[in-house]
Amino acid sequence: MDHITLNNGLQMPQLGFGVWQVPDDEATDAVLKAIKSGYRSIDTAMIYQNEKGVGKAIKEAGVPREELFITTKVWNSDQGYDATLRAYEESLERLGLDYVDLYLIHWPTPEFDQFVDTYKAMEKLYNDGRVKAIGVCNFEIEHLQRLLDECDVVPVLNQIECHPYLAQNELKEFCAKHDIFVEAWSPLDQGGEVLSDDTVKRIAEAHGKSPAQVVLRWHLQNNTIVIPKSVTPSRIEENFQVFDFELSTDEMDAINELNKDRRKGSHPNEMHVR
Secondary structure (H helix, E strand, O other): OOEEEOOOOOEEEOEOEEOOOOOHHHHHHHHHHHHHHOOOEEEOOHHHOOHHHHHHHHHHHOOOHHHOEEEEEEOHHHOOHHHHHHHHHHHHHHHOOOOEEEEEEOOOOOOOOOHHHHHHHHHHHHHOOOEEEEEEEOOOHHHHHHHHHHOOOOOOEEEEEOEOOEOOHHHHHHHHHOOOEEEEEOOOHHHOHHHHOHHHHHHHHHHOOOHHHHHHHHHHHOOOEEOOOOOOHHHHHHHHOOOOOOOOHHHHHHHHOOOOOOOOOOOHHHOOOO
């Protein structure tokens, strides 16, 4: 496993396991399989409604808590200073943990204009030692700039939709300039067209790897944190087998050229669901 060092010195596995759309009653087995396969970073959220299942897996896995890196997120309906503090305690209770390693704002929801107050509550959690790191999801440059201007703690990462068809180059450059890592959700285009792309398939065949493994390797070599999700045991294992090969500069360039600026999810400025 490769690790990256966040801007506050905290070490985080570069490859993690996501549980978006995994029902709570399936999350325990999926996370247990992931931990058994070698994953140590688990990414959940209140809105996924599977924090209890994730917490059960953590308890049953038998891995020391300090060896795991657990992320969860505050949902849009819980934004605001006091509501965020309450939401964090509720997430801890569902997870059965004393702390999480990383707490994120799930969406900026700029129409409601609460993300600065939300982040200030997260700063309190961080400064009080209740959480080891804080960051954001789905923040565009203008949202990040407001945090940099109005808050004290620089987010450690920005979790965004990112895959070869949505490279997010401008946003990545801004994040890199401010020592904010990019973490990719939907890193495999939700199992979509990118996995059948001729360029990706050709590179996969050359390495004796699957298209998914090639795309994950592309993310890693682009210095991106990545959290593929699966409930299929064989794919959970396969997605972890990406540290025994390397893409050439030409192969990286070929995948970089696939960018279409095409989203599968909502644009952050249009995501106002409570």
